[in-house]
Amino acid sequence: MVADTRSKLLDAALETLRTQGIAGVSARSIAATAGVNQALVFYHFGSVDQLLAQAGLHGSTQRVAAYRERFAAVTSLRELLELGRALHAEERKAGNVAALAQLIAGGQTDPKLAPATTDGLNLWIGELEQTLGRVLAGTPLAEFVDVAGLARATAAAFVGLELYEGVDADGAGRAFDALEQLTTLVAALDDMGPLVRRTVRGRLRRAQS
Template sequence: MSAATKEKLLEGALRTLVEQGIAKASARTIAATAGVGQGLIFYHFGSVDELLAAACRFGAEQRVARYRERLAALNSLTELLEFARSMHEAERAAGNVAMLGQLLAAGQSSPVLAAATADGLGLWIQELESVLSRLLAATPLDGYADPAGLARATAASFIGIELYEGVDPQGAGSALDALEQLAGLAAGLEGLGSLSQRVVRRGLRRGAR
């Protein structure tokens, strides 16, 4: 049956990307992982790139859906930071972040993969952006920080650090620690009194140019 084969291929593509990387994600390897004939990729998806693109969108939607309601229920940057830590750890373990990194790199020279990766990343960014714009409003950063830009910077940075982890686990650990400290700084602003907040705002205006 067609639908079953298509899904086997999507799962096979995801598993191959996560376990062996884009370099090994050939039609033959993916088909073997999926347990189907190699030619089926071209029948069902047209090309390897298009299968990978479909798998990217499929996988990202699957993963983001896991967190959507819980993100909407958060009430402070501190809570977000706490939640983000466990979320990142879970996605890292699932190999999802590294997979996006692989596709992102491949997307540099494949328009099909570029569009798919932008879409997949976009799902994460959308969630981040909406929770950030809701929560930043309660801090002195309101009106100063741009939630859309921050969401994109955060998503891209995590992917960069995750890729970095693959070549220097210890260095990546210290990078994540440093960012957590920085995020904790912003979260700490929530707890300041109104006088201190005013001082901070003045500092921000001066820092801006």
């Protein structure tokens, strides 16, 4: 079946964000990618901004749904990291995180775009938060670190790394390797349970005084 014009424009908006960046999107460039007439952007969405906003949410909804089962299957921090690496590789190829990153960059200065990108980002954050909460339950990490905040930091860092990869692939590779090593350390910390709890409690007391 052939996608209708509305769907074609949503997909084309994401594709154009990915290949041309936020500075290169226009009603004309999106319509050309979709293979439809330029005026249809305004007929269906009213303005380019509104098309971009809907496209961001559309893309995130689609991708998050595709990963939901894999998030649900994660039972350890190490498995979550593995899923993160796989997700990075797959989404990089598909270009969905790249499109989201361009929307976020655009949302910095466009008040109409900011809320829509937040909604798309929150879909990822919600999934991540739920998984982190499950995996970290009963560990020192859950005791001392706000899991919702950690999910937000992770998602933001993910976007930052994606952007970094776009301008320095080698540097980003080294960054990802270091993060994997770091996660191994944290997993080891998690295994140490009670001893770590005692030490960290002492540290927190000192830090607060």
